[in-house]
Structure formats: structure tokens, C-alpha cells
């Protein structure tokens with residue numbers, strides 16, 4: 196029996212979807228614990244390709260429970276579309292479960308995200324910040340449970356407040372209360388078979404010695420407490436959040452698997468010390484197809500940052516690393532990695548609270564050229580990997596060299 200966590204160690208988009216899809220075969224429950232449809236991953240099996248934002252990455256395993264935990268925020272239309280898409284592709288959603296404690300993203304959250312945060316932070320405009328803010332205020336939030344408990348009164352009360360807030364920004368109010376209420380009622384009806392107290396489901400599964408995989412969204416540097424605040428998302432991302440977002444206690448956790456891309460990307464605004472605004476950056480974006488799954492924005496690209504990775508390994512308690520997209524580095528004569536920062540003339544190996552002024556100190560490795568990864572790891576790539584292991588003091592257990600399931604090497 197094992198309860199394991201998968202987290203991103205950088206700024207998201209580390210290729211978690213593919214890895215979770217592969218690992219899922221060993222688990223009975225795959226659980227999302229944070230974020231909402233700001234996340235997105237593409238999973239490829241044979242000719243089939245799936246872009247998902249909310250339903251856990253195990254759609255290709257109908258027999259497994261796919262659980263949306265209490266820490267997730269749910270956009271009704273997105274969830275309904277995903278259920279439809281999965282069913283139309285011939286996969287059952289019978290084993291989907293949704294926490295009655297999860298919060299719901301409503302039209303006003305999306306409007307407010309556009310008004311308040313989008314410009315400064317470069318959010319995905321999915322209403323994530325405003326919905327988590329409402330969760331914290333406790334007064335203006337609607338949870339899945341509320342869909343079945345006095346919904347009309349709640350919608351009426353909250354919508355009056357939201358109209359005032361949106362009006363105070365001088366913005367038009369593009370929602371109709373009756374429409375919204377009807378939409379939510381239909382949503383409630385459709386998802387009713389899936390709604391449970393997921394904490395009970397999961398802890399009972401632990402008692403029955405089932406295997407559970409807790410699937411994190413985004414990456415450590417986007418964590419609202421530990422990331423590059425304020426250029427972060429509005430939820431906790433680190434492994435600790437997996438317990439909060441599911442109701443599974445910390446003493447039940449076994450492995451904490453960190454996913455790291457062999458280089459670095461980030462979308463949206465915020466500091467990114469190893470960013471490359473040159474031909475190499477362009478090459479990483481093109482070879483790595485670095486365009487957002489959710490917003491299609493070109494991702495900012497740069498070299499691997501070991502200050503970030505060591506920090507992520509520490510605060511997540513990573514027990515093993517998965518290195519992804521190593522094949523993208525086939526196209527570089529030299530592979531460069533940041534080992535330390537220089538800030539105001541002083542060297543540091545620690546992640547500072549503000550990395551805006553951090554100048555990366557680099558170490559250069561010899562490239563390996565076009566590799567036949569299925570046949571083995573080139574000597575130079577082994578050196579690169581060994582250095583990462585030495586610096587993080589964590590073993591790389593899986594190497595991913597393409598989007599397909601079989602483009603993967605298991606190293607132990």
C-alpha cells in the first residue's frame with residue numbers, strides 16, 4: 196500500500212500529465228488536490244490525445260477512481276465539457292468522485308480576475324485568485340455542497356455583493372442571476388452521482404490498503420506561500436498541500452515524486468533568473484513546443500536552475516526526481532545550468548524572497564547531439580544527470596524523452 200504525491204518543482208508545465216498517466220497504472224485512486232482549470236495537461240496514448248484541466252490524468256484507466264479533492268476549485272462548464280469529452284471518447288466516468296467541499300468558480304470570479312490580477316501577474320484569467328479569495332473570506336463562496344443546500348438564497352446574497360464590487364471598477368455586469376441559478380441547478384443535477392465526502396472515501400481506501408496517487412497542479416515556484424510572490428497562483432502547490440487538499444494525514448504519505456524539466460519555463464509575469472531572450476531561448480521554445488495548454492501563450496524559456504530545484508526538493512521533501520524533456524537538449528552543443536545566484540555582488544545558493552535581481556552563475560556541460568534514447572543514455576547526458584543528482588541529493592528515477600508513454604526510461 197502506498198500514498199504518493201507528484202509535484203512540479205519549477206513553474207509548472209514540467210510534464211506531470213504524462214508521468215501521472217504512466218504511474219497511474221500502479222494506483223487505485225488518482226486525486227487532484229489543488230488549483231483548477233488554470234492547470235492543463237496533454238496526455239497522448241497511441242493516436243489519442245487528451246487535453247484536461249480538471250479531471251485527474253487517469254482518464255485512460257476507467258477502472259480507477261479519479262477524485263477531485265476539496266482543495267480544487269471547479270469551473271462548472273469546464274468540468275461538464277471534460278466529462279462529455281471523456282465519455283465521447285469511449286471512457287467511463289463512473290469512477291469520478293468530486294468533493295462536496297470543493298469551491299465553485301462563478302462568472303464574477305472570471306470577471307474579477309480579468310479586472311484585478313491579469314495585467315500585473317499575467318494570470319490564466321480563469322477566476323482562480325478571486326475564488327480562493329472568496330474561500331478565505333468565507334462569506335461570498337459557494338461550495339459543491341451548497342448546490343444542494345439553499346442555493347437560491349446564497350446566489351442572491353452573493354451576487355448583490357459581486358455586482359457592487361464589479362460596478363465599483365466601472366465594469367459592466369455581464370451575468371444574470373436567474374441564468375446563473377438555472378445553470379448551477381443543471382450542473383448540480385449532472386454531477387450529483389459523483390459528489391461525496393472524498394476525505395471518507397480516501398481514508399477508507401487507505402484502511403483497505405489501496406494505492407493512492409495525489410496529483411499536484413502547477414509547480415513549486417507558483418505556490419502562494421513559497422513561490423515568487425506575488426507572481427504565483429492562489430493556492431498552495433507544495434507536497435504539504437496534498438494533505439490539506441484531500442484530508443489525508445501527513446503520516447500516511449510515502450513517496451514524494453518531484454517532476455523537473457531538463458531546462459526551465461514559465462508563463463505569465465515574474466522573476467526568472469535563467470530566462471534566455473536569445474536564439475537559445477527560441478530554440479528551447481520551438482524544440483520543446485513550449486506553448487501553454489490552457490492559454491496557448493508562448494512560454495518563457497531558460498536553462499535549468501539548480502537554486503530553484505534544490506529549494507523545491509527541500510520544501511517538498513522530494514524522495515525521487517523525474518527528469519522530463521531531456522530530448523529537447525539534443526539540439527544544443529553546450530548544456531548550461533545555473534548553480535548559484537549573485538545578488539548585489541554576493542553569491543548565494545539559497546532561493547531569495549526576491550529573485551528579481553539575481554544573476555545566475557552558470558556551469559557548462561558538453562552537449563550530446565541527437566540521441567537514440569530508446570537505446571540508452573549518452574555519456575554526456577549521464578554526466579548532466581549525475582550533476583543534478585549530486586546538487587539536489589535526490590536520485591532521478593525516471594527519464595522522459597518525448598510525449599509518448601514509451602518514450603520513458605525507468606532508472607531503477
Ligand code: IMP
Pocket residue numbers: 206207208233234235316317318319320321322323324412413414417426427428429462463464
Ligand atoms: P492563475 O493561477 O490563473 O491566477 O495565474 C497565476 C500565475 O500562475 C500566472 O503566471 C499563470 O501563468 C501561472 N499558472 C497558473 N497555472 C499554471 C499552470 O498550470 N502551468 C503554468 N503556469 C501556471
